[in-house]
Amino acid sequence: EPEVTQTPSHQVTQMGQEVILRCVPISNHLYFYWYRQILGQKVEFLVSFYNNEISEKSEIFDDQFSVERPDGSNFTLKIRSTKLEDSAMYFCASSSKGSGGHEQYFGPGTRLTVT
Amino acid sequence: AQSVTQLGSHVSVSEGALVLLRCNYSSSVPPYLFWYVQYPNQGLQLLLKYTSAATLVKGINGFEAEFKKSETSFHLTKPSAHMSDAAEYFCAVSDLSGGYNKLIFGAGTRLAVHP
Numbered sequence: 001e002p003e004v005t006q007t008p009s010h011q012v013t014q015m016g017q018e019v020i021l022r023c024v025p026i027s028n029h030l031y032f033y034w035y036r037q038i039l040g041q042k043v044e045f046l047v048s049f050y051n052n053e054i055s056e057k058s059e060i061f062d063d064q065f066s067v068e069r070p071d072g073s074n075f076t077l078k079i080r081s082t083k084l085e086d087s088a089m090y091f092c093a094s095s096s097k098g099s100g101g102h103e104q105y106f107g108p109g110t111r112l113t114v115t
Numbered sequence: 116a117q118s119v120t121q122l123g124s125h126v127s128v129s130e131g132a133l134v135l136l137r138c139n140y141s142s143s144v145p146p147y148l149f150w151y152v153q154y155p156n157q158g159l160q161l162l163l164k165y166t167s168a169a170t171l172v173k174g175i176n177g178f179e180a181e182f183k184k185s186e187t188s189f190h191l192t193k194p195s196a197h198m199s200d201a202a203e204y205f206c207a208v209s210d211l212s213g214g215y216n217k218l219i220f221g222a223g224t225r226l227a228v229h230p
Contacts, residue, residue, distance in 0.1 A: 004158070031216070033217065033218075035218075042205075042220050042221065042222045042223060043159070043218075043220040043223075044220070045217045045219070048217055056217060091158060093159075095216065098216050101147045101164065101167075101209070102216065103149075103161050103164060104161075104216070105161075106151075106158040106160070107158050108156075108157055108158040109158055
């Protein structure tokens, strides 16, 4: 069964450093998402991406964040200068369609720890 | 704005007992509703979804949920709990306000199953 994969599973970085979180969505999916879950809190939407551009972003997704689909398979989230409060589990998701009833398939997540 | 409330951050049941996890939503439009499960150190897996067809939705692993518009609820049930059901469960509503699908999650309910 196809699945979303994410690397690395755990990333430790120092405050102020840049990090890139990588995701490989399901191959025939066209819609891509990033969510994050701070420890003990709810899963929060960060950004959605379709047709090589951001379709929607949340207030969390400020200028320190960017997303890219550098090739036909990868989807990346970059945090330019990490802060302590960026420590969280980051989930990538993909779906075949963007309309409301379609399932988003989630990856296993990358745990980001900023020290 | 759409939102999801999950009553009870922790629920504990005996093996073989009924599982009931509560979810209430607010939405200005007919919603699409989802239940996801997260096992330790894993990503989010779809249990079931409501997309305006049958109000009683059956999912994987014996779970089902009933959409009740009058109560704005989408509670998750399973007649007989199994030890393997121990996990965190998230209710989510699909938000199309931006024109593209994003999920708004509840805070989650951690289900413990004891012998």
